Amino acid sequence: MNSNTNLHPNVKTLLFSENEIKERVQQIGREITKDYQGSKELVLIGILKGSFMFMSDLVRAIDLPDTLVTLDFMSISSYGASTTSSGVVKINMDLKEAIEGKDVIVVEDIVDSGLTLKHLLELLQSRKPKSLATSVLLRKKEGLKVEVPVKYIGFDIPMVFIIGYGLDFAERYRELPYLGELKEECYKH
Numbered sequence: 001m002n003s004n005t006n007l008h009p010n011v012k013t014l015l016f017s018e019n020e021i022k023e024r025v026q027q028i029g030r031e032i033t034k035d036y037q038g039s040k041e042l043v044l045i046g047i048l049k050g051s052f053m054f055m056s057d058l059v060r061a062i063d064l065p066d067t068l069v070t071l072d073f074m075s076i077s078s079y080g081a082s083t084t085s086s087g088v089v090k091i092n093m094d095l096k097e098a099i100e101g102k103d104v105i106v107v108e109d110i111v112d113s114g115l116t117l118k119h120l121l122e123l124l125q126s127r128k129p130k131s132l133a134t135s136v137l138l139r140k141k142e143g144l145k146v147e148v149p150v151k152y153i154g155f156d157i158p159m160v161f162i163i164g165y166g167l168d169f170a171e172r173y174r175e176l177p178y179l180g181e182l183k184e185e186c187y188k189h
């Protein structure tokens with residue numbers, strides 16, 4: 001974030017600025033570029049809506065001219081308008097293409113309990129991809145209830161509710177270019 005950009009009034013603290021996010025996403029892009037040299041077909045699966053900004057920046061940081069790189073999206077919901085995980089995952093929109101025999105990276109915004117991602121990985125694994133990896137922007141390590149493999153991680157964060165850079169509270173704040181902590185009075189009544 002530029003120093004002249006004001007924080008949204010409902011943001012308690014800034015966690016990661018626009019520039020910090022950019023730098024980290026560039027690094028992850030370089031790692032993926034290195035790890036997937038020689039891949040024939042790589043599908044990046046963005047989990048809507050939370051990962052849309054991360055996905056958009058990440059794909060531009062990947063440089064694999066000899067690989068067929070494609071994007072697909074899935075929409076799942078687990079939270080509704082609440083702030084704690086239900087562990088119930090509903091598929092609202094499935095992938096458009098088959099992933100069998102392809103290298104797959106799931107691009108997620110945030111892992112808290114890990115229940116959503118675990119469920120999703122089981123589902124995708126059953127479709128027989130050549131490989132299946134995950135790239136997650138944020139991880140709440142203390143929130144993890146199940147073991148879930150995350151190959152590429154942006155930042156480990158404390159147990160606070162995050163908004164911005166694609167992440168919402170009741171569909172608000174996705175447009176903010178930085179990651180911030182939502183003021184408690186905005187979700188606790």
Ligand code: 5GP
Nearest residue numbers: 085110111112113114115116161162167168
């Ligand atoms: P999990 O199943 O890992 O507990 O929850 C993962 C999902 O919960 C994420 O994909 C995200 O939609 C939502 N979530 C968890 N923590 C946060 C948070 O701090 N902020 C926002 N905006 N969503 C969160």
Ligand code: MG
Nearest residue numbers: 047050109110
């Ligand atoms: Mg998500």
Ligand code: MG
Nearest residue numbers: 050079168169
């Ligand atoms: Mg949400």
